Amino acid sequence: MDRSIMMPPKFQLDTSYLRLPGAFYHQAVPSPAPNPSLVVLNHDLANRLGVTFEEMPADKIAQLLAGNLLPEEATPLAMAYAGHQFGHFTLLGDGRAHLLGEHVAPDGSRWDLHYKGSGPTPFSRRGDGRAALGPMLREYLISEAMHALGIPSTRSLSVVETGATVQRETPLKGAVLLRVAASHLRVGTFQWAAAQSKLEWIRQLMDYTIQRHYPECQEDPHPARSLLEHFMQRQIDLIVDWMRVGFIHGVMNTDNMALSGETIDYGPCAFLEDYHPETVFSSIDRSGRYAFGNQPKIAWWNIARFAETLLPLIHEESSKAIEVAEEIIGSFTSRYDQAWLGMMRRKLGLMEEDSGDLTLIQSLLEWMQQSRADYTLTFARLTYPEAALPDTTSEVSQSPWFDPWKARLLNQPQDWEASKAMMESANPVLIPRNHLVEQALQAAESGEMGPFENLCQKLRSPYALGDLSDPCLRPALDQERVRHTFCGT
Secondary structure (H helix, E strand, O other): OOOEEOOOOOOOEOOHHHHOOHHHEEEOOOOOOOOOEEEEEOHHHHHHHOOOOOOOOHHHHHHHHHOOOEEOOOOOEEEOOEEEEOOEEEEOOOOOEEEEEEEEOOOOOEEEEEEEOEOOOOOOOOOOOEEEHHHHHHHHHHHHHHHHOOOOEOEEEEEEEEEEEEEOOOEEEEEEEEEEEOOOOEHHHHHHHHHOOOHHHHHHHHHHHHHHHOHHHOOOOOHHHHHHHHHHHHHHHHHHHHHHHOEEOOOOOHHHOEOOOOEOOOOOOEEOOEOOOOOOOEOOOOOOOOOHHHHHHHHHHHHHHHHHHHHHHHOOOHHHHHHHHHHHHHOHHHHHHHHHHHHHHHHHOOOOOOOOHHHHHHHHHHHHHHHOOEHHHHHHHHHOOOOOOOOOOOOHHHOOOHHHHHHHHHOOOOOHHHHHHHHHHHOOOOOOOHHHHHHHHHHHHOOOOHHHHHHHHHOOOOOOOOOOOOHHHOOOOHHHOOOOEOOOO
8 A cells, every 4th residue: 555645745855874784773663553643733833944834734734744645755764772771771662663864954954853652663673653742742741851951861852642542551543753863873774773782883983973963073083083082071061950950851762862962752751749759650660770869970980981882983002092082081070070079069050160069069969959849849839939939848948058049149259130030940830840740641631731831831931920829830749749650651
């Protein structure tokens, strides 16, 4: 059956990934959905991509976004990669996803269009290749919230209900998400190449990655070394942003660390409420490996795994290659600490550096942990002291930390308004609070999209202080608390 389509939207597809050796992918076509229906379409992202669905019948839109119809120039494939999953190395690949192609936007930017939940592939490993509606809507909502927070992230173009049932713990509605990313190159992609013991494949993958994401490395006489260093810095910046807003990824396997520096894979992710560095929400993270406070350490560990794949390209002598890699990776902690400290200064309005800043920040975090203070609201109260924000169990202005902080601000040459402006840009007021996300998903699964759409709309302006009585501002009540999140596989 011919599944190609020649009508709008005009995706401009040029899949450069196909120019890599065939071992990096299997060409595979999405499995048709029996009765697709559109659940949500991201018009803002569509405009960013330069595509329109206005001239396309609704049933054809659903067919296209489910993978039943494909653009004529599409060459769908399943990507190969490996990964350390909770520290254990495994050969993987897209087991329930298909890369439709790379869309070239009118401004020349290149974006992967990636179906998720689109059926089995040669990498499915006995899985059904399908996804449930709830997890796909979660990824749509959280990825768009991260984008609004100004954090590099994959985005979601659409979610389509397939009309089929997905069997997990209980029967669930099936769905397909169309993810948009700068690319789906991962640390695990390099691990796949290294596992094949093909040096030329690693070199080709490195050149491709540099061309696509790190053009500043192209003229460097030591491109592998340069790539490692630039990639590490990009990951440091990303993790610092996560820590700024209290985001917990939940599954920081090496196959979920993107070479582009984007946040990718929103499975069991959640946002911190009561501050505690050991906070874990993921139901599969029983040891706390990917706890909130462990994320910098895990990023360092993953980067070290990336460095291992590059060793033959860093230097022909293994001892010299290891020495160079260890020198670069060894600078991670100091670089991260510096970036994190700068971020925390911005959250507290500290315009000038002071030798006592680290002690001041640590004392605040210690008080927050002891008091079970809400992470987002604590910084919001400091930013907007005049606002009647929702009551919490702990009031930061009554803490022993507060007066030293005020004294520190008074010692700055800049006035309060300058500090406040900086704090407003660093401290969100609205985050996807876990109980609200779950409520919206439960309503959507029962056919009521209003709560989901309302939450998405509010999260588009996370730094704006709006209606102070908005339920999105308040932390969960004890009976509303979400203790565990699930990846949906």
